[in-house]
Amino acid sequence: MIQAAVQIGLGMLGLSLALCFIRLVKGPTTADRVVAADTLATNILGVIALFAIQSGEELFIIAVLALAILSFVGTVVYAKFLERENIIE
Amino acid sequence: MSEYLAAAVLLIGAFFMLVAGLGLIRLPDVYSRMHAATKATTFGMGGILSAVILFFQAAHVATHAILAIFFLFLTAPVAAHLISRAAYRKGPGLAPVTRLDEYGPYLARERSTSQTKNDINSHN
Numbered sequence: 001m002i003q004a005a006v007q008i009g010l011g012m013l014g015l016s017l018a019l020c021f022i023r024l025v026k027g028p029t030t031a032d033r034v035v036a037a038d039t040l041a042t043n044i045l046g047v048i049a050l051f052a053i054q055s056g057e058e059l060f061i062i063a064v065l066a067l068a069i070l071s072f073v074g075t076v077v078y079a080k081f082l083e084r085e086n087i088i089e
Numbered sequence: 090m091s092e093y094l095a096a097a098v099l100l101i102g103a104f105f106m107l108v109a110g111l112g113l114i115r116l117p118d119v120y121s122r123m124h125a126a127t128k129a130t131t132f133g134m135g136g137i138l139s140a141v142i143l144f145f146q147a148a149h150v151a152t153h154a155i156l157a158i159f160f161l162f163l164t165a166p167v168a169a170h171l172i173s174r175a176a177y178r179k180g181p182g183l184a185p186v187t188r189l190d191e192y193g194p195y196l197a198r199e200r201s202t203s204q205t206k207n208d209i210n211s212h213n
Contacts, residue, residue, distance in 0.1 A: 002144060005096035009103035009137070016110030023113045023122070031119045031176035035126055038168060039113055042130040042161075046106050049137045050099070053144050061141060061153040068157055072164040079171035083178055 006054045010047065017043050034078045041071035095143035102136020105129045117184035119176050127169040134161050 020043060024036040045064050052060035112125025138154040145151070176182065177192055 002092050002096050005099050009099050012103040012107040016107045019110035019114045029119060029182060031172055032122065034172055035119060035123050036113060039109055039126040039130055042134060043106055046134060046137050049141050053141060058145060058150045061150055065153055065157045065160065068160050072168055075168040076171055079175045082175035
């Protein structure tokens with residue numbers, strides 16, 4: 001039951017990842033690409049969580065937590081770069 | 090029983106992640122795309138991590154998952170606000186269908202006051 005739900009969920013997340021990649025390539029401005037990369041990172045977090053359910057391995061949840069923190073830092077640095085075009089002051 | 094509940098919550102979460110991807114493709118400008126991406130992915134990750142909690146039913150997994158949910162709910166609005174502010178300051182790029190632009194007049198006023206301040210400083 002749950003394995004079938006995980007399969008369907010992985011399919012949905014894969015489709016969402018493909019749509020994010022299209023926006024990442026097309027994106028007219030840099031801000032569009034940053035938003036697409038942020039959404040991509042969150043989708044990958046979802047894939048890792050679903051893989052934790054599928055394999056029954058609990059340790060992947062810690063990876064979700066760590067990757068969430070890293071993607072937030074990356075997005076903040078990119079926002080700063082967009083605004084000032086200078087990260088290290 | 091809790092397995093069915095976990096499957097249902099998981100499918101709801103994955104559906105919201107798919108909605109985020111669709112919004113990223115379909116919406117007209119960067120601000121509305123961000124609106125779709127941020128809110129829908131936050132809710133979707135909440136659903137998926139709730140499914141993780143219901144599936145494992147162990148205290149340490151629940152602790153990590155709740156920490157991850159809390160962190161996502163805390164950081165997603167902050168990141169979206171920072172990107173939208175930077176994008177607007179680089180050049181609005183609003184869609185033609187935009188009806189209300191509240192930050193534009195505010196930013197113009199702020200820029201004119203900082204300009205006069207710079208003038209005063211340069212005279213001194």
